[in-house]
Amino acid sequence: MTTLGILHPGSMGAAVAAQAKRTGATVLWCPEGRSGASKKRARRYGLAAATDLSEMSQRCEVILSLCPPANAEEVAAAVAAESFSGVYVDGNAISPARMARISAIMLPTGAAVVDGSVIGSPPSESKTPRLYLSGPESALVAVAHLFEDTAVEPHLLAGGIGKASALKLAYSSYQKTSRALAAIAYALASDHGLQDELLDIATGRTTSYLAETAYIPKVAARAWRWAPEMREVADALDEASLPTELAEAAASVMERWVDSRDEPLELSEALAQLHKLPQD
Structure with missing residues (x-):
């Protein structure tokens, strides 16, 4: 045992x-x-x-x-x-x-x-x-x-050593960045009253995170963990002489949600927090 x-x-x-x-x-x-x-x-x-x-x-x-x-x-x-x-x-x-x-x-x-x-x-x-x-x-x-x-x-x-970590960050670089990008896209459409139209486009593509708006508040609640992970993704990309800007940008987006640690938010609250800078 x-x-x-x-x-x-x-x-x-x-x-x-x-x-x-x-x-x-x-x-x-x-x-x-x-x-x-x-x-x-x-x-x-x-x-x-x-x-x-x-x-x-x-x-x-x-x-x-x-x-x-x-x-x-x-x-x-x-x-x-x-x-x-x-x-x-x-x-x-x-x-x-x-x-x-x-x-x-x-x-x-x-x-x-x-x-x-x-x-x-x-x-x-x-x-x-x-x-x-x-x-x-x-x-x-x-x-x-x-x-x-x-x-x-x-x-x-x-x-x-290093292979399992590299695989995790390779996966995270797409998975978590995609979630953040979906939130930004939905927030922009919502600001212009176009959220229904965006959803109509997205639901025609069953693999799109844009169709999963219920997940955006979950991303906000987990951002306190995901933002540091995206910084690690950036480090891993830099080690491989690959562009780091997208991972760093995703971390910056997620850092706007850090005060919502594990809190169950409404979708409208999660989107509203994207308009605030971390120091606000």
């Missing part, structure tokens, strides 16, 4: 970690410094509380980091400070260069570092996200085994 540590149980992290319980793993989390919402999620999914990060590092064979991208290195450094020597999986939406820095942070501890990325919605009875993994083969197999026959589908990638 494997003991898995999750840092930290947000909506994705808690749901993914809970799937490992189905394969018999014990799942630990650290309540220290966490919000009431995190504690509620941990109770909902039946996660066991560790006293602190030191206990988690001692008890766990595998630690999975799923946190906001900007905190990924900080979380890795905290785990490294506890001399964790198991399998450290960074599943965050970060650039390959940042993933390489995290691997370097963990190197002195002797831990096996796995580059991971989750693509899809949190796992449930109806949703099955993919967990892409790259890094040392033996560590990949161990992590994949944790999610065998669960609502999380492991996919192993050849090529080592």
Whole structure:
């Protein structure tokens, strides 16, 4: 039986970690410094509380980091400070260069570092996200085994550290930018009283995000997480000598929604906030 540590149980992290319980793993989390919402999620999914990060590092064979991208290195450094020597999986939406820095942070501890990325919605009875993994083969197999026959589908990638991160950001660069562009297009049409006409055009193309106006408030509520991810996309594009302007522009758009963190907005409210500058 494997003991898995999750840092930290947000909506994705808690749901993914809970799937490992189905394969018999014990799942630990650290309540220290966490919000009431995190504690509620941990109770909902039946996660066991560790006293602190030191206990988690001692008890766990595998630690999975799923946190906001900007905190990924900080979380890795905290785990490294506890001399964790198991399998450290960074599943965050970060650039390959940042993933390489995290691997370097963990190197002195002797831990096996796995580059991971989750693509899809949190796992449930109806949703099955993919967990892409790259890094040392033996560590990949161990992590994949944790999610065998669960609502999380492991996919192993050849090529080592950085591959899973690159795939995530390649997908995000289209998926999340498209959502932001759809919001801008709908806001412009709405300003001119043409929203129905735009929808008529869009619904004739079943793959268009423009037809999914109900999703725009969800984008606004998630922008506090998505904007930093788009900054990471820009970093990854820059590393590859590709244009970064679209990813940076998408982040700037999303930053107009950062005060709506996880708030259920009406469509009209989400569109109105696009007219405001972040400092307004």
